Amino acid sequence: MELSHYLKTFPCRDDPDSLIVFSTRRISKIRIPGAIFERIGRGELSLSEEMLLTKLGMLVSDREDEKKTVRDMFGRLNARNSGLDVIVVLNLDCNFSCVYCYEGAPEGDRYMSAQTADRLIAFIQRKFAAGKKSLVLDFYGGEPLLSIGLIEHISKALKFFTRSLDAEFSFTLVTNGSLFRRAVAERLVPLGLKSVKITLDGPSQLHNRYRPFKSGAGSFDSIVKNIKETCDIVKIGIGGNYDETSWPGFPSLLDFLEANGLTPDILYMVKFDPIFRPVNQKHLLAKYHGGCASGHEPWILEAEGVLRREILRRGYFTPRVRPILCAIENKSSYVVNFDGRLYKCPAFAGHEEFAIGDVDGEQENYEQRYRVNHWKNEVCLDCVYLPLCFGGCRYISFLKDGAIKAVDCKRPYLDSALETLVNQEIEFLKKS
Amino acid sequence: MEEKNQELREETSDIVVLDPGIELTDVDIESICCAISLFPYRSV
Secondary structure (H helix, E strand, C coil), X not given: CEECCCEEEEECCCCCCEEEEEECCCCCEEEEEHHHHHHHHCCCCCHHHHHHHHHCCCEECCHHHHHHHHHCHHHHHHHHCCEEEEEEECECCXXXXXXXXXXXXXXXXXXXXXXXXXXXXXXXXHHHCCCCCEEEEEEECCCHHHHHHHHHHHHHHHHHHHHHCCCEEEEEEEECCCCCCHXXXXXXXXXXXXXXXXXXXXXXXXXXXXXXXXXXXCCHHHHHHHHHHHCCCCEEEEEEEECCCCHHHHHHHHHHHHHCCCCCCCEEEEEEEECECCCCCHHHHCCCCCCECCCCCHHHHHHHHHHHHHHHHCCCCCCCCXXXXXXXXXXXXXXECCCCEEECCHHHCCCHHHCCEECCEECCCCCCCCCCCCCCCHXXXXXXXXXXXXXXXXXXXXXXXXXXXXXXXXXXXXXXXXXXXXXXXXXXXXXX | CXXXXXXXXXXXXXXXXXXXXXXXXXXXXXXXXXXXXXCCCCCC
């Protein structure tokens, strides 16, 4: 047996004679005395130690076989995936005027028509012919609840359809939350609404500055009222977008949520992320000058470390450091824009060069356009961080270069941030 | 998965398992690859 290729070791804060070992492939973590770790290389482990480390993915029989397994992972996952995921962009309209939104001012009403919705339903029914067992729709926008009639129409039809095949059906909403009143939730939950993600960009004053209604009025109070009204009948997660100036205010939002009964047992997830700005498409954000051009800027490391800790120490769930499987790699994942055009990633919706057809006909061979295997190069395949990155986010590459020219390499970020993130998880797993 | 991982925590006398992690064969491609959580810079 030999050490896995995908291991990172860090000093142990509690015990200077021990190490923390983290598997980037299996996200397993151990504390091990340094002397025992050294024995691994000499093949001097006891049988029980060897069995344990093998079970955790830290010892493997052949390191080259292990690397091949990681390289072929998407092929295996696609082969056994019995689900179909469709993100539906219902409109590009919104009742908010977020300062960092670069959807731009819509030219006319860009709403999905009833006819396009019926074509979408037929598209999904055709896709299901290949023996799928579950369907998840994510309704997205713009603001999806401006198209609630279509949400009901589409979900009713597909709930009936999947039931006839004894398959599972559910849908989610990514909404600004201002229209998600109890009466709306009560209409949608019986149709399959499973969870809702709502964005709060900090406490009231901060949020209202970044995410006002179109009128300029603050939206925070309306959103919180709606969350309180609906959190007993549907799972609600909170997202938040921060920049260099706003992030220090976010812990106050967590205090506010706790004080208002929106505690970890009520909210299924809290996650804050930096606002990215397009480097080569500055015209898209003419009035907003915040945000970051890449995930490697020093202030992001500080902000992420502090905010993630604040989330975890209060007991909220936030995603662990884990393998990132981009939707573009998922052969059973589609994005349908309001006009019926098909894409592989919602961030590219509307960029015609990334359309892969429409709901009436899908083009083959989108792989080259989206650079599906761009991480299968010598450097990435040898990288210890490959399972946490797989070439990163293609849209971030696109924002940076105006095209998917190269991978969005996460090595500089993970070199700086991973130890902190892993130690946070160890600290709060201990307490759970 | 979180609950399962916590239940699986175990120790030997010298090596402390802090997190048993996940099997990649257990990874649910459709649940993890939710692109929405990966691009926070959109308007919603």
